[in-house]
Every structure is written in C-alpha cells, then in structure tokens.
Amino acid sequence: MRWIRPLSGDTDEPVEILGAKAQGLLVLRRLGLPVPSGFVITTDACREFLRAGRFPEGLADELVGAMAWLAAGTGRRFGGARDPLLVSVRSGASVSMPGMMDTILNLGLTSEAAAGFAAEDSRFAADLLSSAAELPDDANAQLTSAVETVFESWNSSRARTYRELNDIPHDLGTAVIVQAMVFGNRDEHSGTGVAFSRDPDTGENVPYGDVLFGHQGEDVVSGRTATHPLCELASREPTVWTGLVSALATVESHYRDACYVEFTFQSGELWLLQVRPGRFVxxxxxxxxxxxxxxxxxxxxxxxxxxxxxxLSQVRTPHMTSADVIARGIGAGPGVTVGRIATTTEAAVRLSADGPVILVRPETSPHDMRGLAAATGIITARGGPASHAAVVARSMGKPAVVGVAELVVDSGSVRFGAQVIEAGSVVTIDGTSGEVARGAARATTNSxxxxxxxxxxxxxxxxxxxxxxxxxxxxxxxxxxxxxx
Amino acid sequence: MSKDDLLVLHALRCGGWSSVARVAEATGLAEADVESELIDLGIDGLVTYDSGAFGAWGLTAAGKVADADRINDELESAGARPAVAAAFERFLVLNPELLDLCTAWQLRAVDGVMTVNDHHDAAYDARVLDRFADLDRRVAPVHTELSTALHRFGRYETRLTGALARAAAGESDYLADRIGSYHAVWAELHEDLLATLGTPR
Structure with a gap:
C-alpha cells in the first residue's frame, strides 16, 4: 500500500514518514507488549491532502481495505450491529507538538452499532453515546471525516503559531493512527492512565503517574473526573498493575532511559497506547x-x-521540603512561598494586612487581579501552564500551582481530595514542582x-x-x- | 441611569476592583466623569470604595445584580444576542493561542526545562511579537462583529491595539506583564463576553 502501513512489528520506516507516536507503538509491538490493532496513514498522505485539499489518489480505497483487515483481525464489524468495531483516530507528527492537534474517539458508533452495544450492556452504551460527537450515521463517512479533521488540525492557526515559535517547519505534516478502541469505561475493572517508569520530579526508581477508574482518557483532559495516584492500581487491579510494572521495565531497557506510557485497561486487560522516553529535567x-x-x-x-x-541550574532552584504534601498540580510560576489560605479576592486583601496570603481559586479572572496583587502565591484547580492565573502570577513574579485536579474551593475552606483545609490555615506551595504542603515547609537549595x-x-x-x-x-x-x- | 453609569458599572464587573484611572482607561471616559459616576453609583449602593494598601472601587452584591440586569436588557433590546454569541465562539478559538503566546513571551524551553525568558534573544522576542501582531489581525473581524452588535465593545479593539503598539515601541511589558497589557485587556474582554451572554465560568 502506498499511504497506509499496518501497526505490526515488521513495519519499519523513518519517523518522518510514520510519526513519533506510531514509531513508539511499533516499538511496543516488537517488544511483545499489548497494543490495540491498527494502522498508520503516513505523513506523505497528509502533505498530499494539505496540498491538494482532498484525499490523495488511492487513499480512500486503501482505507476501506485497511478497515476490512482490522475488522477481520479483531473479529468485529465496523458500523455493524453485532460485535461492532469502534476505532480511534489520533494525530502523530514526527516532532512533539503537545495538545496542538486532534484526537477523535469512538468512530463507527452509528445508531446500529449503538443498538448493538446496548444489547450487550446498556450502561456502557449510554456512556459511549453521552460523549459522542455529532457525526453522520455512516461508519465509513465518520472515519473519512475524522481523518480529514486530523490532517487539517496540522494547519490550525494555533498549531502554526506553535511551530513558528519553536522553529518547526510547516511542511512536515502529521501521520494519523487508526486503532481499534479499547474502553476504559467498559466496566468496573476498566480505566485509563499515564505512567512514568520513574518519578519525574525526583528521578526515584518507582513507577509514578495517574489512573482514572471506569473512564476514558478524555475525561481527565476535560477535568470532569479526578484522577488517582498510580499506586492505587496495585490494590484495585493487581493483574493490570503487575503487567504495567513489567511493561515499564521492558520499555526502559529498550530505550535505556526513564519512559512515559499511556495505557487503558478494559475488563482487567492492559493495553498500551503510547510510549516515549521520559524527558526528565x-x-x-x-x-x-x-x-x-x-x-x-x-x-x-x-x-x-x-x-x-x-x-544543573534547575537542581539549584530552591525547592520545598515537606513530609506533609497534600496535593500536586502543575508548577506554573517558580519559587516557594508560605501563606494563609484565602478563597476570595476580598479575603486575600483583608488577610494580607496581617501577613502573607495564598489565594486559592477554581480558576482566575480579572476579578482576582486585586487578590493576586495582595497574595504571595496562587493555587488553582483548573487550567494549565498557559492559564490566566499562570500568566498573571509569572508577570508578578509569584509562585503558582495550577491545575490541581482534586481541589474543590468552598466558601470558608478548600478540599484537596479528602483533606479539608480551613481558610486562614497556613500552606506552602512550590511553583516549580507543583506541590502543595500543609503548614510552613522549608525551602532549601539542594547543595x-x-x-x-x-x-x-x-x-x-x-x-x-x-x-x-x-x-x-x-x-x-x-x-x-x-x-x- | 445614564449610559455612562452602565459603562462604569460594567467596567468594574469585567475588570474587577479598579482605580478611577483604570475605569477611565477601560471606558474611554474622563477621570473626573468616572469619579462622579462612581460617587452616584455608590449612593445607590451599587459600588463601594475599599481603602487600604490595595484601595480600589468594586461592585457590591446589588451592583453585580444590577449590572447583569441592565447588560441583559441592553443585549436583548439591541437584538444582539445571536451576533455576540457567534463572535464569542470565534473568540474562543483564538483564546488558547493568545494564552500560548503570553506563555511563550514569559517562558522558553531550554533543553526541555521551562525557563523564564530573560529577553536576551532579540530574534526570539521579535518572533513572539510578530505572532501577537498576526493574532491581533485575525481577531479584528471579531471586534468588528462585536462593536457592530454593541457599540461599547469597540473599546477593546482600541485598548488591545494600543497595548500592542506600546509593546512594539519597546514597552514590552504591555504584552503580558502589567495592568493594561494585551493579556489583561483580553481577559477583560473574555469576562465581558461571559457576563454579557450570562454564561457562567
């Protein structure tokens, strides 16, 4: 085939053609690790599509053939009512452009396929439909449109801006990976997560990551559901945990470096969806x-x-040392600071008359500017390193921890998971590591x-x-x- | 209430606690006029002055309710909801890119480590500024739609373009690092769109 390659161990072409994500999946395959069946549409096809504005000659036919191969291999039928096959369509360029391009899940979920799932398990079918996008009721049309969408996402203005800023050429294009879906929302023995083979904050040789039970990966991104520390997998799904730990060791010895994987487990069975070196700093x-x-x-x-x-200079950045870390988010403004918790701008201004204050908000808006000015640090539940809170905190040179998923801000207190902290209590934040600790922790320079x-x-x-x-x-x-x- | 009252009231709704000078900048009114409007709004119990180190004018709870009512009346009586809602959709497409740009201005990845941009690399800074200018051009049609629907939205284009011009002229903290910066005005526009459409965060 000209435009499509199977995700099988003997596919071997350069990253410029297959993209980095597909290459990682091929590595997993060769290592004998569980990867959902699928295929990759090359960057050549993307470049041709972007040039001509339509699928290159032959791609549509190859896609039909590849789907037939995938259906035969999985024993399921694409768009069928009995044993329906659903697929994911994911971007995968040769260079990393995190979050810039599209991923589309559950393609092939036609009304007929939905009825098929409902006959198997009505709760699961309802869950699938609740997150379904508006799509034509034809499986092949859904797939074609999804591939086009991912191709086009290469040229979204946001992606173009990212490439301009990071010296990435505009003419590389992205590969597109089509794989049989595995479902983290299949039943109570299903879930999804991300894992590092070692702790990315300290480098300690223990698996580290997040897991979400009973959900798909996009629920993490959308912030709809809180994640759990990876180690909870050990007690809740010991077989999955053992398989994951062993897979992490296998990929580490292949890459000869700490690694990062994305995984899903469906009815107690582990599947790996991505691997790359950990890129620790x-x-x-x-x-x-x-x-x-x-x-x-x-x-x-x-x-x-x-x-x-x-x-080395990062090692020398002052960091927090505390035995009482109660939450972790994304470090978005470097530095360590101690203060009393305020949950509103008004309270931050009031409390700041008596000493340093940490403003804790679900997210920030212009209303919080005065509170940010009065506070010595900021914690938010939502948002990433480019959120309003992060940009403002950096502009003021203040430590910030954003995206603390388990944080709930009530009126007189805040909750980090199960731990309730009253407004006015002292906490410490580390805007480099993203940690939040109870009490006044020490900041030390690691010498x-x-x-x-x-x-x-x-x-x-x-x-x-x-x-x-x-x-x-x-x-x-x-x-x-x-x-x- | 006069039209200027609403401008002043709504500036506090979208900009949060503010000095007279900031409200004047946000509304395009003279400081003396802003001050007298604030005093009248204060008598009506809609705004309050909080003194101290961070002294500023802000809305009372009643002020927030009054603003929501009047802004909604303004929107509906102008029949502007569909146009503002459509412009908001287009704004939301550009919003992550603006935030990316502010972050790129403040931080750079050096060997994978996100590091505070020390602004020693003039070529990099020029590239970021260039992307801001490009984004500013692409947001222009959104401003046109908004100010056609409701005249008061026109102020944002003036303020954003002004911030960009100052940054281009060398006052680079007007991109993301001060009150009145492109980022700060953009965030107020975002808040205004949510407030005008009555959309919770």
Whole structure:
C-alpha cells in the first residue's frame, strides 16, 4: 500500500514518514507488549491532502481495505450491529507538538452499532453515546471525516503559531493512527492512565503517574473526573498493575532511559497506547542518568551527555521540603512561598494586612487581579501552564500551582481530595514542582545532592581537571571533551 | 441611569476592583466623569470604595445584580444576542493561542526545562511579537462583529491595539506583564463576553 502501513512489528520506516507516536507503538509491538490493532496513514498522505485539499489518489480505497483487515483481525464489524468495531483516530507528527492537534474517539458508533452495544450492556452504551460527537450515521463517512479533521488540525492557526515559535517547519505534516478502541469505561475493572517508569520530579526508581477508574482518557483532559495516584492500581487491579510494572521495565531497557506510557485497561486487560522516553529535567534527569550508569545500562560518558547544564541550574532552584504534601498540580510560576489560605479576592486583601496570603481559586479572572496583587502565591484547580492565573502570577513574579485536579474551593475552606483545609490555615506551595504542603515547609537549595556530586566527579575524571570551578563549567568541559572523542 | 453609569458599572464587573484611572482607561471616559459616576453609583449602593494598601472601587452584591440586569436588557433590546454569541465562539478559538503566546513571551524551553525568558534573544522576542501582531489581525473581524452588535465593545479593539503598539515601541511589558497589557485587556474582554451572554465560568 502506498499511504497506509499496518501497526505490526515488521513495519519499519523513518519517523518522518510514520510519526513519533506510531514509531513508539511499533516499538511496543516488537517488544511483545499489548497494543490495540491498527494502522498508520503516513505523513506523505497528509502533505498530499494539505496540498491538494482532498484525499490523495488511492487513499480512500486503501482505507476501506485497511478497515476490512482490522475488522477481520479483531473479529468485529465496523458500523455493524453485532460485535461492532469502534476505532480511534489520533494525530502523530514526527516532532512533539503537545495538545496542538486532534484526537477523535469512538468512530463507527452509528445508531446500529449503538443498538448493538446496548444489547450487550446498556450502561456502557449510554456512556459511549453521552460523549459522542455529532457525526453522520455512516461508519465509513465518520472515519473519512475524522481523518480529514486530523490532517487539517496540522494547519490550525494555533498549531502554526506553535511551530513558528519553536522553529518547526510547516511542511512536515502529521501521520494519523487508526486503532481499534479499547474502553476504559467498559466496566468496573476498566480505566485509563499515564505512567512514568520513574518519578519525574525526583528521578526515584518507582513507577509514578495517574489512573482514572471506569473512564476514558478524555475525561481527565476535560477535568470532569479526578484522577488517582498510580499506586492505587496495585490494590484495585493487581493483574493490570503487575503487567504495567513489567511493561515499564521492558520499555526502559529498550530505550535505556526513564519512559512515559499511556495505557487503558478494559475488563482487567492492559493495553498500551503510547510510549516515549521520559524527558526528565533538573534533579530527576541527574538522578536517572547516574542510577542508569550505576546499573550499567548506560556508560558514565553517556550519563554525562544526557544531562544539560540547564538541568544543573534547575537542581539549584530552591525547592520545598515537606513530609506533609497534600496535593500536586502543575508548577506554573517558580519559587516557594508560605501563606494563609484565602478563597476570595476580598479575603486575600483583608488577610494580607496581617501577613502573607495564598489565594486559592477554581480558576482566575480579572476579578482576582486585586487578590493576586495582595497574595504571595496562587493555587488553582483548573487550567494549565498557559492559564490566566499562570500568566498573571509569572508577570508578578509569584509562585503558582495550577491545575490541581482534586481541589474543590468552598466558601470558608478548600478540599484537596479528602483533606479539608480551613481558610486562614497556613500552606506552602512550590511553583516549580507543583506541590502543595500543609503548614510552613522549608525551602532549601539542594547543595548536597549525592547524585549530582557523583556525576560531577565523573565529569572531572573525563577532563582531568579537579580544580574548584562552577558546576556547569565542569559539566560543559566534560561534554566538550566527550564530543571530541 | 445614564449610559455612562452602565459603562462604569460594567467596567468594574469585567475588570474587577479598579482605580478611577483604570475605569477611565477601560471606558474611554474622563477621570473626573468616572469619579462622579462612581460617587452616584455608590449612593445607590451599587459600588463601594475599599481603602487600604490595595484601595480600589468594586461592585457590591446589588451592583453585580444590577449590572447583569441592565447588560441583559441592553443585549436583548439591541437584538444582539445571536451576533455576540457567534463572535464569542470565534473568540474562543483564538483564546488558547493568545494564552500560548503570553506563555511563550514569559517562558522558553531550554533543553526541555521551562525557563523564564530573560529577553536576551532579540530574534526570539521579535518572533513572539510578530505572532501577537498576526493574532491581533485575525481577531479584528471579531471586534468588528462585536462593536457592530454593541457599540461599547469597540473599546477593546482600541485598548488591545494600543497595548500592542506600546509593546512594539519597546514597552514590552504591555504584552503580558502589567495592568493594561494585551493579556489583561483580553481577559477583560473574555469576562465581558461571559457576563454579557450570562454564561457562567
């Protein structure tokens, strides 16, 4: 086939053709890990579509053929009433453009297929229909339109702006991955999540991530449902947990680095939907590099080349040390600060007369500007690193933690999951790590990091220069020497 | 109430607690006129002045209700709801991009680490500013739709274009880093659209 490749272990083409996400799925396949069946439409097809404004010659036929192959392989029927097959359609460019392009789930959910699901399980069918998009009642038309939508999302103005800012060429196009759906909302033994093979904040060698029981992945993104720490999977779905931990070890030894995976489990069965190296930064990057070298997974020289001087300065950023971390969100304005909780702008202004205040809001609007001005830090339940709260906090040089999913702001108190904190109570926030702790925690600059000391000692071994110099210069000198070898 | 009352009242609804100067800037009215409107609104119990380190005028609970009623009357009597709702849809498409741009102005990924933009890379900053200007051009039709539907919306285009011009002339904190910045005015426009349509956040 000219435009389509199966997601099978023997497909082997460059990332420029298949995209990074599809390449990750092929790696998983070759490692014998569970990946839903599917195929990838190449970036060539996307470029051709964007040039001509319509599917390139032959793609429509290939799509029909690939769907027939997928239906045969899964024993289900696309758009059929009995054993209906649903598919996902996801973008996957050769370069990372997080959140910029479209993903469309549950294609093939025609009225006939919905009736088929309802006959199997009415609750599940209702859940599927509740999140269904407005689409034609024809499975093939749905699929074609979804592929076009994902192709076109390459050229959305937001994606174009992202590429302009990040020096990414506009003519790469995206691949499109079509896979049989697996359902995190299938039953009480289903769910979805993301996992790192090691803790991305500290680098510690323990699986880390979030899991959502009984839901699809988009429920996390939409903020409709709170996630749980990954470790809860161990007690609730021990078989899935064991499979996941073992898969994380397998992908780590393949990439020889900490890894990130997205997964779904359906009726107790684990499926992997994405994998990539973890791209850790700061102290976590240092620790992983040193521990991988200690385990002889990589050499000391490789460890030195994996840590950038930028990561060293991040290690030296003051961070919070507390045993009483009650929530984690996204660090959106660097720095550590302590203050009493206020839940409204008015309360923040009032309380600030007596000392530092942390403003806690579901999200912020211009109404909160005065409260933000009065506060020394901000916590929000919603929003990402580009939210109103994050932009304003940075403009004022104030620490901010945003997107704390389990946060609920009541009038006189706030709740982080099950923990209730009264307004006026003292908390500490770390706007780098995104952590929130009860009480006044200490901010420390990490000057005794054992992993960092060892890494820098290896750097000095490379250069032979053991004089007292700035840390980043020790690393840069070693990297320069290694690159000449 | 006069038309200017509503402008002043609604400026506090969309901009939050504000100084007289900020209300004047938001409405395009003279400070003296704003001040006398605020005093009258205060007598009616719709606004209040809170003194102290962050002294400012703000709406009372009654003021918020009065604003919602009058803004809704204004919208419905002008028959402007469909046009404002359609413009809001188009605004929402551009909103994430504006927030991306503000973030790109403030932070840069260096070796994967999000780092405060130290503004030493003039070429990068120029590129971000260029994208702001591009976005500003693309939001222009939305402003036209809005100000055609309700005249008072025209003020946002003036303010946004003004902020961008100041940033381009070297006062770069007018992009995202101060009161009256492109980001701050944009957020007020967002709040205004929600308030005008009666849409909760």
């Amino acid at each position: 700061g102290g976590a990057a240092v620790r992983v590099a040193v521990e991988l070298a200690d385990a002889e997974v990589i050499t000391r020289e490789e460890a030195l080349l994996r840590v950038s001087p930028q990561h 005794t990091d054992a992993h960092l000391h060892r890494l820098l000692a290896w750097a000095d071994d490379v250069t032979g220069d053991h004089s007292d110099r700035e840390e980043s210069r020790r690393l840069i000198a070693a990297q320069a020497a290694l690159r000449l070898r």
